[in-house]
Amino acid sequence: MGRYTGPKTKVARRYGVPLFGPSKSLERKNYPPGMHGPKGSRRKQSDYAVALGEKQKLRYQYGLLEKQFRRIFQTALRRRGVTGETLLQLLETRLDNVVFRLGLANTRSGARQLVSHGHVQVNGRGVNIASYNVKPGDEIVIKDRPKSRQLALRNLELTQIAPVPDWLVANRDALSGRVARIPARDEMQPMVNEQLIVELYSR
Secondary structure, X not given: XXXXXXXXXXXXXXXXXXXXXXXXXXXXXXXXXXXXXXXXXXXXOOHHHHHHHHHHHHHHHOOOOHHHHHHHHHHHHHOOOOHHHHHHHHHXXXXXXXXXXXXXXXXXXXXXHHHXXXXXXXXXXXXXXXXXXXXXXXXXXXXXXXHHHHHHHHHHHHHOOOOOOOOEEEEHHHOEEEXXXXXXXXXHOOOOOHHHHHHHHOO
16 A cells, blocks of 8 residues: 655655654744745745645645545545545555554554564454445454554553544453544644545645
């Protein structure tokens, strides 16, 4: 499956938000990348450019390529409810994101690797598809084998102070978690205005 492998710090600086997790570089250089440094001036962005930037931020945040993101948007469009909120819910309930939110990985890319390498089970069955969407009641467990548990325990040491969202129930001793419900809009804390993304794809 394709994924972005380019310079993450530059992307985070371009949009001014920690898309890939906390970054000391972003704190030190809180201005866009480029040869002119902090004094570089920027022209006023058009409405289209602003909406495109919001879409790109969300895409990078969840580690998706354009084709994958567009497919998820089309799924959200077909479902009942507010399209922007449904889009965020589909992204949040991806298995790699849930593993990340439970603290079993310290980054989304690390969670994706944990899933794709076969270290995760859902409801007792091995699932190695990072884009798998979990449902309320699903149990996510790290496989009971030394390598899998070693990786998860190492990640838990790095994420022990990170809060687990209320829509998930974590059991860190058992290296597992459960999906209590689908997250509400205010629980997802996106770094974007998702309505602009809906308008962008509706043009």
